């Protein structure tokens with residue numbers, strides 16, 4: 012377990028993941044009843060972009076660093092940037108980058124609650140320190156997959172699980188996610204589950220997508236950002252997030268912002284986005300007309 016998110020905070024994969032997280036929490040807040048947010052691989056919650064780790068890789072320069080100077084952003088990306096600004100308490104230098112726990116906590120209401128889990132002692136201690144004053148948030152130092160099975164269904168009976176593992180062994184991580192999601196869906200079939208994944212070789216991702224089409228959920232949406240063709244196992248070519256039981260019209264909420272990311276963060280002619288319903292309730296007819304592929308949008 013060598014992975015430290017401080018080396019990668021604010022990179023292009025974080026931009027996609029955190030933008031989708033904002034849209035998901037906004038969707039949950041459409042209803043007045045409380046929800047529970049479960050972060051199975053939460054990280055430290057907030058990262059110093061001037062710290063040694065972040066400066067060593069400078070990954071944020073190619074992600075959030077580009078966005079922060081962009082103008083004319085669609086509302087969702089604008090809101091995401093406002094959240095990063097809030098994490099810096101109004102300072103213009105934007106030294107700190109919020110992790111998923113910070114973003115969720117910032118958007119949650121007083122009645123909502125959260126379970127934040129990380130197996131590393133340093134990350135869970137950082138989380139505890141960050142949220143020691145916040146009674147809505149419970150921090151756990153334990154295995155995220157075991158915690159997820161234990162925490163669902165939450166007492167609120169509605170909510171979101173973010174599954175954001177380090178993917179140190181890529182194909183094995185996908186199999187572990189499938190096994191845990193299967194168990195969680197049996198206990199809580201109506202929960203929203205968002206799974207982040209890296210894209211190096213497309214053939215590594217395809218079996219997971221095939222599994223998702225058969226997982227029993229009524230709606231599965233996939234949003235991907237590819238900076239380069241997905242044909243090399245040696246580098247991070249793109250990133251995706253699969254949303255099981257995606258809220259109604261989540262695709263519409265994401266589209267304009269997702270569409271802009273290849274243009275802002277990528278290279279013309281190489282970069283693209285995908286917004287794909289792997290399973291879409293009430294869309295059997297579409298599938299019947301186009302059995303070879305799910306309904307998807309791919310654009311450069």
Ligand SMILES: C[S@@+](CC[C@H](N)C(=O)[O-])C[C@H]1O[C@@H](n2cnc3c(N)ncnc32)[C@H](O)[C@@H]1O
Nearest residue numbers: 016052053054110111129130131154155175177
């Ligand atoms: C990609 S980072 C999380 C980033 C965070 N979700 C965010 O968006 O800000 C993955 C985290 O998973 C933690 N981790 C690794 N194996 C784990 C496990 N089995 N259970 C829980 N956490 C684990 C690592 O310590 C690391 O902090």
